[in-house]
Amino acid sequence: MAEEQQGQGTNPPQEQPNEPLPRTYNQLLGTNNPTKTSWPELVGVTAEEAERKIKEDISGVEIQVVPPDSFVTADFRFKRVRLYVDESNKVIRTPIIG
Template sequence: MAEEKQGHGINPSQVQPNEPLPRTYNQLLGTNNPTKTSWPELVGVTAQEAERKIKEEKSGAEIQVVPPDSFVTADYRTQRVRLYVDESNKVIRTPGIG
């Protein structure tokens, strides 16, 4: 008690809360499932494996396999994920939404 009178008590701003603060806007709203927009871990796997994994994580994804030296449109589509592959059908670039 004597310590608190001298200013050595607990500062309320230093007390740790019971729950951590939300790290994203989605967590603040009550969802803990932020939407994934790219899959760097799929570089080097086959197009079929990459397509399966992306569809597991993003239902409704429209997968587009892009062979070497192919042209693509510049439009942006929120459900499309392009898989750029080499001659052996392995992903060579990080797949991402667009």
């Protein structure tokens, strides 16, 4: 009778993943170094100074300078930082990754 019930109505054992799901931005990128995701200290500096500082913190990042009243896309990119600037080219919003 045990032979008849074997395989009927039972699910095979589920394989457990070897690694847990990523819980942080750094784990998602596969790095162990703590990486900044925002730069509130750059509000008020010029776009050139902000770009230099961000590139020191993250290599290979794409910097986009966004002039006043400009439109941007709503997509998210892990290697992009937008610098929203005013008429005098000073950063007016906290730069963040995305």
